Amino acid sequence: MKDRTKYFAYPYVVWIFLFIALPAFLVLLYSSTTKESNGLTTIHFTLENYKKFFQPIYLNILWDSIYLAAVSTVICLILGYPAALIISNTHVSKRNTLLFLCILPMWMNMLLRTYAWMTILGNNGILNNFFAFIGLPTFNMLYTRGATVMGMVYNFIPFMILPIYTALSKMDKGLLEAADDLGADKKTVFTKVILPLSMPGVISGIIMVFMPAVSTFIIPQLLGGNKSMMIGNLVEKLFILNGDWNFGSAISMVMMIIILLSMSIMNKFDIDKEGGARLW
Amino acid sequence: MKRKLILIISILSLVLILATGCSTEEKQTLNVLNYDIYIDRSLLTEFEKANNVTIKYDTYSTPEEMYIKVKSGASKYDLIISSEYMIERMINENLVNKLNFDNIPNYKYISEDFKNHIYDPSNEYSVPYFWGTLGILYNKNTVDASSDSWAMLWDEAHAQKIIMMDSQRDSFAAALKLLGYSLNTVDEKELDEAKELLIQQRPLVMAYITDGSPAIMINEEADMALVWSGEAVSAMAENEDLDFVIPKEGSNIWIDAMIIPSTTDKQELAEKLINFLCSTEATLRNIDEVWYSTVHTEAIELLDEELLSNPAFNIPQSDLDKMEMFRDPKEFIDLYTERWTELMAN
Numbered sequence: 001m002k003d004r005t006k007y008f009a010y011p012y013v014v015w016i017f018l019f020i021a022l023p024a025f026l027v028l029l030y031s032s033t034t035k036e037s038n039g040l041t042t043i044h045f046t047l048e049n050y051k052k053f054f055q056p057i058y059l060n061i062l063w064d065s066i067y068l069a070a071v072s073t074v075i076c077l078i079l080g081y082p083a084a085l086i087i088s089n090t091h092v093s094k095r096n097t098l099l100f101l102c103i104l105p106m107w108m109n110m111l112l113r114t115y116a117w118m119t120i121l122g123n124n125g126i127l128n129n130f131f132a133f134i135g136l137p138t139f140n141m142l143y144t145r146g147a148t149v150m151g152m153v154y155n156f157i158p159f160m161i162l163p164i165y166t167a168l169s170k171m172d173k174g175l176l177e178a179a180d181d182l183g184a185d186k187k188t189v190f191t192k193v194i195l196p197l198s199m200p201g202v203i204s205g206i207i208m209v210f211m212p213a214v215s216t217f218i219i220p221q222l223l224g225g226n227k228s229m230m231i232g233n234l235v236e237k238l239f240i241l242n243g244d245w246n247f248g249s250a251i252s253m254v255m256m257i258i259i260l261l262s263m264s265i266m267n268k269f270d271i272d273k274e275g276g277a278r279l280w
Numbered sequence: 281m282k283r284k285l286i287l288i289i290s291i292l293s294l295v296l297i298l299a300t301g302c303s304t305e306e307k308q309t310l311n312v313l314n315y316d317i318y319i320d321r322s323l324l325t326e327f328e329k330a331n332n333v334t335i336k337y338d339t340y341s342t343p344e345e346m347y348i349k350v351k352s353g354a355s356k357y358d359l360i361i362s363s364e365y366m367i368e369r370m371i372n373e374n375l376v377n378k379l380n381f382d383n384i385p386n387y388k389y390i391s392e393d394f395k396n397h398i399y400d401p402s403n404e405y406s407v408p409y410f411w412g413t414l415g416i417l418y419n420k421n422t423v424d425a426s427s428d429s430w431a432m433l434w435d436e437a438h439a440q441k442i443i444m445m446d447s448q449r450d451s452f453a454a455a456l457k458l459l460g461y462s463l464n465t466v467d468e469k470e471l472d473e474a475k476e477l478l479i480q481q482r483p484l485v486m487a488y489i490t491d492g493s494p495a496i497m498i499n500e501e502a503d504m505a506l507v508w509s510g511e512a513v514s515a516m517a518e519n520e521d522l523d524f525v526i527p528k529e530g531s532n533i534w535i536d537a538m539i540i541p542s543t544t545d546k547q548e549l550a551e552k553l554i555n556f557l558c559s560t561e562a563t564l565r566n567i568d569e570v571w572y573s574t575v576h577t578e579a580i581e582l583l584d585e586e587l588l589s590n591p592a593f594n595i596p597q598s599d600l601d602k603m604e605m606f607r608d609p610k611e612f613i614d615l616y617t618e619r620w621t622e623l624m625a626n
């Protein structure tokens with residue numbers, strides 16, 4: 001009778017099949033067939049779509065996306081790590097409030113938040129008005145690459161803070177006391193104990209920021225003014241405007257492979273030590 | 281193993297049954313597909329009440345997007361409002377039904393000027409909705425428009441203050457016209473020249489956007505923007521320093537029309553909606569919402585003088601003579617798309 005419980009997992013199996021395996025298979029199918037394939041009788045396999053991607057023009061878009069996403073991820077890490085450290089070191093009563101504040105913006109629609117940034121960064125926006133008020137020169141901020149990076153950092157930084165915080169808060173505080181007892185100064189405690197133990201969180205954070213950042217299309221559109229095309233914009237254009245689902249699927253497949261590869265490389269560095277907390 | 285399989289299959293079929301079996305037949309639904317911000321929505325509510333139907337209203341931002349939505353067949357539309365060159369393509373591909381004009385008596389109000397154009401030569405498939413043109417919306421305080429030329433958009437004095445459109449055919453139209461070519465060219469050399477020109481312009485461009493430029497111009501964030509005429513009219517109503525110019529090299533004239541796609545099974549009801557939207561009152565209310573030039577002979581008589589004196593609404597004949605309508609470039613669209621991608625990735 002006990003075995004019966006496993007049947008409860010079947011809806012999940014169906015779910016995976018319908019919404020993960022089947023779409024992934026369709027993307028693979030589209031990416032490796034020609035535009036003229038309309039059914040089983042006319043299906044024609046080809047590698048043209050992949051070949052097309054390895055042209056300088058598309059590779060440039062790819063490198064540019066990776067570059068912008070990497071810059072955003074690094075900034076998220078630089079800002080997010082201390083934030084997570086501070087949250088994990090505050091008293092429990094305040095900690096939840098801080099975490100809550102961290103998550104609060106995510107309750108609002110992402111589009112709305114991004115539109116809000118447009119009024120902050122604009123030429124006659126809040127920031128420039130403030131600069132003019134205190135006598136500083138004004139800057140062109142909206143519709144620049146900097147604005148795109150800023151939008152990504154703003155939108156994705158909670159995904160960096162939360163896993164690092166989880167790793168830090170699960171750390172055994174006795175280890176810190178032991179390090180202190182053995183004569184390590186604050187810097188050594190951080191580099192030899194805290195940092196290595198929080199690495200799983202850092203890696204989860206990097207992955208969770210980098211993945212949405214590299215494939216975003218709405219932020220470069222709204223804050224970057226479509227001037228630096230990212231790979232997400234290209235895929236969106238191919239699907240929605242050009243109707244070239246085959247090429248769009250091929251790019252998606254390439255992206256999937258790149259992300260899987262980088263995740264497996266990241267995991268190599270990620271030696272799961274005791275006390276570390278992994279999110280996945 | 282077998283039991284597992286049966287269970288999985290039964291759950292799968294249950295999901296499918298639930299997904300397909302939830303259509304109720306009591307109230308008819310009409311699926312309408314239109315550009316964003318291109319109708320007074322209360323008109324639809326009125327039509328729903330008067331005819332006991334539910335209207336499912338769906339929007340898109342470019343004709344290309346609309347075409348893919350229809351072609352992919354994910355939802356069956358009963359009425360579509362779109363632009364002439366895409367309608368031409370859809371007629372050629374047998375995606376549009378012929379209309380029964382007996383059900384559309386208000387068709388008589390549509391001006392003869394907008395009937396029988398090349399996209400629907402004997403006017404069997406479409407009923408014109410609005411028309412307009414492409415031009416430059418600029419701020420009188422900062423921009424000298426005396427040159428009356430598309431070259432304004434290449435003026436380095438306004439670097440980072442120029443807004444272009446994230447729409448390949450419209451942006452190419454400006455460059456092609458400046459070079460003195462047809463905006464329907466399929467000559468690769470001419471297109472390459474236009475691309476070079478647009479690449480030169482890139483450092484001067486503040487942003488490539490389609491829907492937000494009037495708001496940016498109203499806030500005086502930018503000096504000029506490539507816009508459709510109705511956007512200019514609405515922006516000029518909000519900020520008196522704005523003006524609109526249709527450059528002397530000529531521009532694009534477009535007609536948006538209502539069509540009934542071949543996927544419909546409610547032809548008569550859709551025709552009734554077309555007729556409703558062609559009534560004088562509905563047209564007036566739509567003008568008040570979208571600000572594009574009207575095709576309606578009776579509504580135009582009832583508009584106030586201020587609107588009629590706006591050159592972006594009541595476009596002068598001298599400008600009209602130099603305008604060209606977009607044609608469906610068929611497979612040559614790839615020539616545009618390729619160059620546009622190269623430009624955007626530059």
